[in-house]
Amino acid sequence: MSDWEVVLKNNYEQLVGYLVAYVPQIIGALVLLLIGWLIAFLFGRLTLTLVSFTGKLLNRAGNALSLNKSVSIKPQHAKIISRTVFWLIMIFFFAASLSSLGIEFIATWLRELLGYLPNVLAGIVIVVGGFLIGNVAKTMAEAAASSTGIKYSTRIGILTKWMIVGIAIVVGIEQLGMNIQFITTLIIVEVAIFSFGIALAYGLGSKELVKNLVGSRQAGKHLHIGEYIQIGEYRGKVLGFLQTSLELETENGRVLIPAKIYNELPCEILLFNETDNDEKIASQKAPR
Incomplete structure (x- = not known):
């Protein structure tokens, strides 16, 4: 061989x-x-x-x-x-x-990957949860803005959603072990400034709205539908109390007046004689 x-x-x-x-x-x-x-x-x-x-x-x-x-x-x-x-x-x-x-070198690499995966999963869960909470907050913000008559309620809802999602993404990235403390601090400061600005703008913008809401509520307590009143330059029959206004029937037709006038001007309740329709002014101020 x-x-x-x-x-x-x-x-x-x-x-x-x-x-x-x-x-x-x-x-x-x-x-x-x-x-x-x-x-x-x-x-x-x-x-x-x-x-x-x-x-x-x-x-x-x-x-x-x-x-x-x-x-x-x-x-x-x-x-x-x-x-x-x-x-x-x-x-x-x-x-x-x-x-x-x-084959230990590949097995070791896979084990290290498995050891890191819990952090990845936690980050994914945080981000997904942020999206869900953001969607709920978006709908609630839109509904609240619409109920108060704010024109750009949809934009407010979208902005609210992405603020929450942005915070969730930052927290999720931190869960991966990345040091983004500066970005986190920056986002927190920006969110705080934005929230303060929104609160201030909403407070200033809703001042007249609140006055009208309070005025309508007070008028509804002390006046009755069908009564004739004189309030400022307006004189007529009370037809109803809307959310922010009073509805009167005057000589010129139906008119809506801002409800805040009830708290700002004297209000006289007018009494009419049923036979000759002569006006007798009770000269009484509606109670507050």
Whole structure:
């Protein structure tokens, strides 16, 4: 037998020996992967069911609060979450399989990745929660602004949402271990300045609105529909008390006057004789 035949034979025998020695480990790794796939599949389906059920609960709660479009979880989002859970479990079993085969450098890298993933998941949860809370706050801000007659209620709602989302993103990034203290401080200062400006503008802008609201409430307590009154230059029959105004029927027709006038000017209740319709002025000031 020639030298090269001997070398070839020895290499073949060594290869067969390695394969025989590694067959149990390969089989064990494949079994681990199969078990991991089954567990990952089950947990993925369970996660999909739980997220879908949570979405239905949020929809029901949203319907009760008229916020159903803001807090709903879409089916594709539930699928993304379930697939994420599936692959997290698969990565764990990949690392275990590689470790059983002696491929430690890849297994070590995967284990380090798994150790860092909780922070990533926490950051994702914070950001997603920020979006949900931001949507709810957007709807509530729009409703509050609309109820007070503010013209740009939609813009206020959008701005409120993205303020909350921005804070959630910053907190989520910090959860990843990144040092963004300067950005965090800057955002907090800007949000504080913006909130103060909004509060100041709203307070100044709603001063007249509050006066009218209070005036309408006081007029409704002391006046009655059908009475004839003289208040400032307006004289007529009381037809109703609106949210911010008084409705009178005058000689020239129906007129709406700002309700704040009731608290600012003397108000006389006029008495009429039912037969000749002569006016007798009671000269009494409506009680406050």
